[in-house]
Amino acid sequence: MKNLFTDIPAHLPDELFETLVKTDSVHVQRIVSKGHTTAKNDWYDQQTNEFVLLLKGAARLEFSDGRLVTMGPGDWLQIPARKKHRVAWTDEAVETVWLAVHYA
């Protein structure tokens, strides 16, 4: 058994991406952010659908249609494949822990 809130490095120069499960059809990741954002004018444009759940911390997602979504613990949403999005903000004071499930 593992825990999503442990084994987080004290210093996070980059966002931490860890694969928890990976098969041909599904990819479950833990992501840890601390003040990290997607580079300005850069977008995630994924070939798979994504279920994303914020477990701890706070973040704001931006969609290419201008929609901004601020997320706190327990908040989740689905991002369809090819729906451009970026991480506009994450809390700088505490780690933000996400669970992402990518699926076909």
Add this chain to the structure above:
Amino acid sequence: MKNLFTDIPAHLPDELFETLVKTDSVHVQRIVSKGHTTAKNDWYDQQTNEFVLLLKGAARLEFSDGRLVTMGPGDWLQIPARKKHRVAWTDEAVETVWLAVHYA
């Protein structure tokens, strides 16, 4: 956007199972327990693999080899298909919220 910790009925005569995502290859569920357990001598014997994450509350899983695993917030594990298991205990005082990802 939805939140995993809201929209929980005040009374839970049965465990609550809700589908969040379902495709041919993946099934993401929220499960809410409050003192519920799997019936004695009954086992889950699933055709799919399961990634299970405890978000809130506390629970104990039992495997058919006798292994007992007590889980708290953030704890997760993978249960391979056909690995018999049951929920031996869940907290009676607070809701236990799980995220389960079933995958081929």
